[in-house]
Amino acid sequence: MTNAETITKLNNALSTLIKAYEELQEDNSNLKLRINELEDEVLELEGAKEDLEKNVDEFKNHTQEDRSNISTMLGKIESILNRKASDNSNSSSNSTPTASEKEKNEDKKDDVLVLESTPLNNSSSSTPVAPQNVLKKEEEDVSSSNKIDLNRMASLLNGFNH
Structure with missing residues:
Protein backbone atom coordinates (compact mmCIF):
# COMPACT_ATOMS: atom_id res chain seq x y z
CA MET A 1 0.00 0.00 0.00
CA THR A 2 1.23 3.42 -0.86
CA ASN A 3 1.25 6.55 1.20
CA ALA A 4 -1.53 8.07 -0.90
CA GLU A 5 -3.82 5.06 -0.35
CA THR A 6 -3.08 5.11 3.36
CA ILE A 7 -3.83 8.82 3.55
CA THR A 8 -7.11 8.31 1.64
CA LYS A 9 -8.19 5.48 3.94
CA LEU A 10 -7.25 7.52 7.03
CA ASN A 11 -9.16 10.48 5.57
CA ASN A 12 -12.25 8.33 5.02
CA ALA A 13 -11.98 6.87 8.50
CA LEU A 14 -11.54 10.34 9.99
CA SER A 15 -14.57 11.72 8.12
CA THR A 16 -16.61 8.70 9.26
CA LEU A 17 -15.52 9.33 12.86
CA ILE A 18 -16.37 13.02 12.60
CA LYS A 19 -19.78 12.20 11.13
CA ALA A 20 -20.48 9.66 13.92
CA TYR A 21 -19.29 12.18 16.55
CA GLU A 22 -21.64 14.84 15.17
CA GLU A 23 -24.56 12.37 15.23
CA LEU A 24 -23.73 11.42 18.83
CA GLN A 25 -23.54 15.10 19.79
CA GLU A 26 -26.96 15.70 18.21
CA ASP A 27 -28.41 12.67 20.01
CA ASN A 28 -26.81 13.88 23.25
CA SER A 29 -28.29 17.37 22.91
CA ASN A 30 -31.73 15.83 22.14
CA LEU A 31 -31.42 13.64 25.24
CA LYS A 32 -30.42 16.66 27.36
CA LEU A 33 -33.51 18.52 26.13
CA ARG A 34 -35.68 15.50 26.95
CA ILE A 35 -34.10 15.26 30.42
CA ASN A 36 -34.88 18.93 31.04
CA GLU A 37 -38.46 18.41 29.90
CA LEU A 38 -38.84 15.40 32.19
CA GLU A 39 -37.33 17.31 35.12
CA ASP A 40 -39.86 20.10 34.52
CA GLU A 41 -42.67 17.53 34.45
CA VAL A 42 -41.37 16.03 37.70
CA LEU A 43 -41.40 19.47 39.33
CA GLU A 44 -44.96 20.06 38.11
CA LEU A 45 -46.05 16.65 39.39
CA GLU A 46 -44.43 17.30 42.76
CA GLY A 47 -46.30 20.60 42.97
CA ALA A 48 -49.54 18.86 42.06
CA LYS A 49 -48.80 16.17 44.64
CA GLU A 50 -48.29 18.81 47.33
CA ASP A 51 -51.58 20.45 46.34
CA LEU A 52 -53.36 17.11 46.51
CA GLU A 53 -51.83 16.38 49.92
CA LYS A 54 -53.06 19.77 51.13
CA ASN A 55 -56.53 18.97 49.76
CA VAL A 56 -56.50 15.59 51.51
CA ASP A 57 -55.52 17.29 54.77
CA GLU A 58 -58.31 19.83 54.30
CA PHE A 59 -60.82 17.05 53.62
CA LYS A 60 -59.66 15.22 56.74
CA ASN A 61 -60.07 18.41 58.77
CA HIS A 62 -63.51 19.02 57.28
CA THR A 63 -64.49 15.43 58.00
CA GLN A 64 -63.41 15.80 61.60
CA GLU A 65 -65.27 19.11 61.87
CA ASP A 66 -68.38 17.52 60.35
CA ARG A 67 -68.19 14.64 62.82
CA SER A 68 -67.82 17.10 65.66
CA ASN A 69 -70.74 19.19 64.37
CA ILE A 70 -72.91 16.09 64.00
CA SER A 71 -72.01 14.98 67.52
CA THR A 72 -72.87 18.45 68.80
CA MET A 73 -76.19 18.42 66.95
CA LEU A 74 -77.02 14.98 68.28
CA GLY A 75 -76.16 16.14 71.79
CA LYS A 76 -78.42 19.15 71.40
CA ILE A 77 -81.25 17.00 70.08
CA GLU A 78 -80.82 14.56 72.96
CA SER A 79 -80.81 17.40 75.49
CA ILE A 80 -83.94 18.89 73.90
CA LEU A 81 -85.68 15.53 73.96
CA ASN A 82 -84.53 14.85 77.54
CA ARG A 83 -85.67 18.31 78.63
CA LYS A 84 -89.06 17.77 76.99
CA ALA A 85 -89.36 14.37 78.65
CA SER A 86 -88.44 15.81 82.05
CA ASP A 87 -90.81 18.76 81.51
CA ASN A 88 -93.59 16.34 80.65
CA SER A 89 -92.90 14.16 83.68
CA ASN A 90 -92.62 17.20 86.00
CA SER A 91 -95.85 18.74 84.78
CA SER A 92 -97.72 15.45 85.03
CA SER A 93 -96.45 14.76 88.56
CA ASN A 94 -97.21 18.30 89.82
CA SER A 95 -100.82 18.43 88.71
CA THR A 96 -103.46 16.13 87.39
CA PRO A 97 -103.49 16.51 83.61
Missing part, protein backbone atom coordinates in the same frame (compact mmCIF):
# COMPACT_ATOMS: atom_id res chain seq x y z
CA THR A 98 -106.70 17.37 81.87
CA ALA A 99 -108.02 15.32 78.99
CA SER A 100 -106.67 17.80 76.42
CA GLU A 101 -103.18 17.70 78.02
CA LYS A 102 -103.26 13.90 77.92
CA GLU A 103 -104.12 14.03 74.23
CA LYS A 104 -101.27 16.48 73.57
CA ASN A 105 -98.80 14.27 75.45
CA GLU A 106 -99.96 11.21 73.51
CA ASP A 107 -99.67 13.16 70.25
CA LYS A 108 -96.14 14.23 71.19
CA LYS A 109 -95.14 10.66 71.99
CA ASP A 110 -96.66 9.48 68.71
CA ASP A 111 -94.79 12.23 66.84
CA VAL A 112 -91.50 11.27 68.46
CA LEU A 113 -92.15 7.64 67.60
CA VAL A 114 -92.91 8.64 64.01
CA LEU A 115 -89.62 10.53 63.89
CA GLU A 116 -87.67 7.63 65.34
CA SER A 117 -89.28 4.90 63.26
CA THR A 118 -89.57 6.71 59.92
CA PRO A 119 -86.59 6.01 57.62
CA LEU A 120 -85.42 8.73 55.27
CA ASN A 121 -86.34 6.62 52.23
CA ASN A 122 -89.39 4.49 52.89
CA SER A 123 -89.12 1.62 50.40
CA SER A 124 -92.69 0.41 50.95
CA SER A 125 -94.30 3.69 49.87
CA SER A 126 -93.92 5.49 46.56
CA THR A 127 -92.89 8.84 48.10
CA PRO A 128 -89.92 9.21 50.42
CA VAL A 129 -90.66 10.60 53.86
CA ALA A 130 -88.29 13.36 54.88
CA PRO A 131 -87.88 14.62 58.44
CA GLN A 132 -89.02 18.08 57.31
CA ASN A 133 -92.42 16.68 56.26
CA VAL A 134 -92.86 14.95 59.60
CA LEU A 135 -91.82 18.11 61.45
CA LYS A 136 -94.23 20.25 59.41
CA LYS A 137 -97.05 17.89 60.33
CA GLU A 138 -95.96 18.03 63.96
CA GLU A 139 -95.92 21.83 63.90
CA GLU A 140 -99.50 21.88 62.71
CA ASP A 141 -100.60 19.42 65.40
CA VAL A 142 -98.73 20.78 68.42
CA SER A 143 -99.58 23.96 70.33
CA SER A 144 -97.66 27.22 69.84
CA SER A 145 -95.66 26.81 73.07
CA ASN A 146 -93.93 23.76 71.59
CA LYS A 147 -93.24 25.32 68.19
CA ILE A 148 -89.96 26.84 69.38
CA ASP A 149 -88.50 23.46 70.19
CA LEU A 150 -89.83 21.92 66.98
CA ASN A 151 -88.34 24.73 64.94
CA ARG A 152 -84.98 24.16 66.59
CA MET A 153 -85.26 20.43 65.92
CA ALA A 154 -86.17 21.13 62.30
CA SER A 155 -83.13 23.36 61.86
CA LEU A 156 -80.92 20.73 63.46
CA LEU A 157 -82.32 18.01 61.23
CA ASN A 158 -81.87 20.23 58.19
CA GLY A 159 -78.17 20.31 59.09
CA PHE A 160 -78.07 16.52 58.62
CA ASN A 161 -79.54 16.73 55.14
CA HIS A 162 -77.03 19.28 53.81
Whole structure:
Protein backbone atom coordinates (compact mmCIF):
# COMPACT_ATOMS: atom_id res chain seq x y z
CA MET A 1 0.00 0.00 0.00
CA THR A 2 1.23 3.42 -0.86
CA ASN A 3 1.25 6.55 1.20
CA ALA A 4 -1.53 8.07 -0.90
CA GLU A 5 -3.82 5.06 -0.35
CA THR A 6 -3.08 5.11 3.36
CA ILE A 7 -3.83 8.82 3.55
CA THR A 8 -7.11 8.31 1.64
CA LYS A 9 -8.19 5.48 3.94
CA LEU A 10 -7.25 7.52 7.03
CA ASN A 11 -9.16 10.48 5.57
CA ASN A 12 -12.25 8.33 5.02
CA ALA A 13 -11.98 6.87 8.50
CA LEU A 14 -11.54 10.34 9.99
CA SER A 15 -14.57 11.72 8.12
CA THR A 16 -16.61 8.70 9.26
CA LEU A 17 -15.52 9.33 12.86
CA ILE A 18 -16.37 13.02 12.60
CA LYS A 19 -19.78 12.20 11.13
CA ALA A 20 -20.48 9.66 13.92
CA TYR A 21 -19.29 12.18 16.55
CA GLU A 22 -21.64 14.84 15.17
CA GLU A 23 -24.56 12.37 15.23
CA LEU A 24 -23.73 11.42 18.83
CA GLN A 25 -23.54 15.10 19.79
CA GLU A 26 -26.96 15.70 18.21
CA ASP A 27 -28.41 12.67 20.01
CA ASN A 28 -26.81 13.88 23.25
CA SER A 29 -28.29 17.37 22.91
CA ASN A 30 -31.73 15.83 22.14
CA LEU A 31 -31.42 13.64 25.24
CA LYS A 32 -30.42 16.66 27.36
CA LEU A 33 -33.51 18.52 26.13
CA ARG A 34 -35.68 15.50 26.95
CA ILE A 35 -34.10 15.26 30.42
CA ASN A 36 -34.88 18.93 31.04
CA GLU A 37 -38.46 18.41 29.90
CA LEU A 38 -38.84 15.40 32.19
CA GLU A 39 -37.33 17.31 35.12
CA ASP A 40 -39.86 20.10 34.52
CA GLU A 41 -42.67 17.53 34.45
CA VAL A 42 -41.37 16.03 37.70
CA LEU A 43 -41.40 19.47 39.33
CA GLU A 44 -44.96 20.06 38.11
CA LEU A 45 -46.05 16.65 39.39
CA GLU A 46 -44.43 17.30 42.76
CA GLY A 47 -46.30 20.60 42.97
CA ALA A 48 -49.54 18.86 42.06
CA LYS A 49 -48.80 16.17 44.64
CA GLU A 50 -48.29 18.81 47.33
CA ASP A 51 -51.58 20.45 46.34
CA LEU A 52 -53.36 17.11 46.51
CA GLU A 53 -51.83 16.38 49.92
CA LYS A 54 -53.06 19.77 51.13
CA ASN A 55 -56.53 18.97 49.76
CA VAL A 56 -56.50 15.59 51.51
CA ASP A 57 -55.52 17.29 54.77
CA GLU A 58 -58.31 19.83 54.30
CA PHE A 59 -60.82 17.05 53.62
CA LYS A 60 -59.66 15.22 56.74
CA ASN A 61 -60.07 18.41 58.77
CA HIS A 62 -63.51 19.02 57.28
CA THR A 63 -64.49 15.43 58.00
CA GLN A 64 -63.41 15.80 61.60
CA GLU A 65 -65.27 19.11 61.87
CA ASP A 66 -68.38 17.52 60.35
CA ARG A 67 -68.19 14.64 62.82
CA SER A 68 -67.82 17.10 65.66
CA ASN A 69 -70.74 19.19 64.37
CA ILE A 70 -72.91 16.09 64.00
CA SER A 71 -72.01 14.98 67.52
CA THR A 72 -72.87 18.45 68.80
CA MET A 73 -76.19 18.42 66.95
CA LEU A 74 -77.02 14.98 68.28
CA GLY A 75 -76.16 16.14 71.79
CA LYS A 76 -78.42 19.15 71.40
CA ILE A 77 -81.25 17.00 70.08
CA GLU A 78 -80.82 14.56 72.96
CA SER A 79 -80.81 17.40 75.49
CA ILE A 80 -83.94 18.89 73.90
CA LEU A 81 -85.68 15.53 73.96
CA ASN A 82 -84.53 14.85 77.54
CA ARG A 83 -85.67 18.31 78.63
CA LYS A 84 -89.06 17.77 76.99
CA ALA A 85 -89.36 14.37 78.65
CA SER A 86 -88.44 15.81 82.05
CA ASP A 87 -90.81 18.76 81.51
CA ASN A 88 -93.59 16.34 80.65
CA SER A 89 -92.90 14.16 83.68
CA ASN A 90 -92.62 17.20 86.00
CA SER A 91 -95.85 18.74 84.78
CA SER A 92 -97.72 15.45 85.03
CA SER A 93 -96.45 14.76 88.56
CA ASN A 94 -97.21 18.30 89.82
CA SER A 95 -100.82 18.43 88.71
CA THR A 96 -103.46 16.13 87.39
CA PRO A 97 -103.49 16.51 83.61
CA THR A 98 -106.70 17.37 81.87
CA ALA A 99 -108.02 15.32 78.99
CA SER A 100 -106.67 17.80 76.42
CA GLU A 101 -103.18 17.70 78.02
CA LYS A 102 -103.26 13.90 77.92
CA GLU A 103 -104.12 14.03 74.23
CA LYS A 104 -101.27 16.48 73.57
CA ASN A 105 -98.80 14.27 75.45
CA GLU A 106 -99.96 11.21 73.51
CA ASP A 107 -99.67 13.16 70.25
CA LYS A 108 -96.14 14.23 71.19
CA LYS A 109 -95.14 10.66 71.99
CA ASP A 110 -96.66 9.48 68.71
CA ASP A 111 -94.79 12.23 66.84
CA VAL A 112 -91.50 11.27 68.46
CA LEU A 113 -92.15 7.64 67.60
CA VAL A 114 -92.91 8.64 64.01
CA LEU A 115 -89.62 10.53 63.89
CA GLU A 116 -87.67 7.63 65.34
CA SER A 117 -89.28 4.90 63.26
CA THR A 118 -89.57 6.71 59.92
CA PRO A 119 -86.59 6.01 57.62
CA LEU A 120 -85.42 8.73 55.27
CA ASN A 121 -86.34 6.62 52.23
CA ASN A 122 -89.39 4.49 52.89
CA SER A 123 -89.12 1.62 50.40
CA SER A 124 -92.69 0.41 50.95
CA SER A 125 -94.30 3.69 49.87
CA SER A 126 -93.92 5.49 46.56
CA THR A 127 -92.89 8.84 48.10
CA PRO A 128 -89.92 9.21 50.42
CA VAL A 129 -90.66 10.60 53.86
CA ALA A 130 -88.29 13.36 54.88
CA PRO A 131 -87.88 14.62 58.44
CA GLN A 132 -89.02 18.08 57.31
CA ASN A 133 -92.42 16.68 56.26
CA VAL A 134 -92.86 14.95 59.60
CA LEU A 135 -91.82 18.11 61.45
CA LYS A 136 -94.23 20.25 59.41
CA LYS A 137 -97.05 17.89 60.33
CA GLU A 138 -95.96 18.03 63.96
CA GLU A 139 -95.92 21.83 63.90
CA GLU A 140 -99.50 21.88 62.71
CA ASP A 141 -100.60 19.42 65.40
CA VAL A 142 -98.73 20.78 68.42
CA SER A 143 -99.58 23.96 70.33
CA SER A 144 -97.66 27.22 69.84
CA SER A 145 -95.66 26.81 73.07
CA ASN A 146 -93.93 23.76 71.59
CA LYS A 147 -93.24 25.32 68.19
CA ILE A 148 -89.96 26.84 69.38
CA ASP A 149 -88.50 23.46 70.19
CA LEU A 150 -89.83 21.92 66.98
CA ASN A 151 -88.34 24.73 64.94
CA ARG A 152 -84.98 24.16 66.59
CA MET A 153 -85.26 20.43 65.92
CA ALA A 154 -86.17 21.13 62.30
CA SER A 155 -83.13 23.36 61.86
CA LEU A 156 -80.92 20.73 63.46
CA LEU A 157 -82.32 18.01 61.23
CA ASN A 158 -81.87 20.23 58.19
CA GLY A 159 -78.17 20.31 59.09
CA PHE A 160 -78.07 16.52 58.62
CA ASN A 161 -79.54 16.73 55.14
CA HIS A 162 -77.03 19.28 53.81
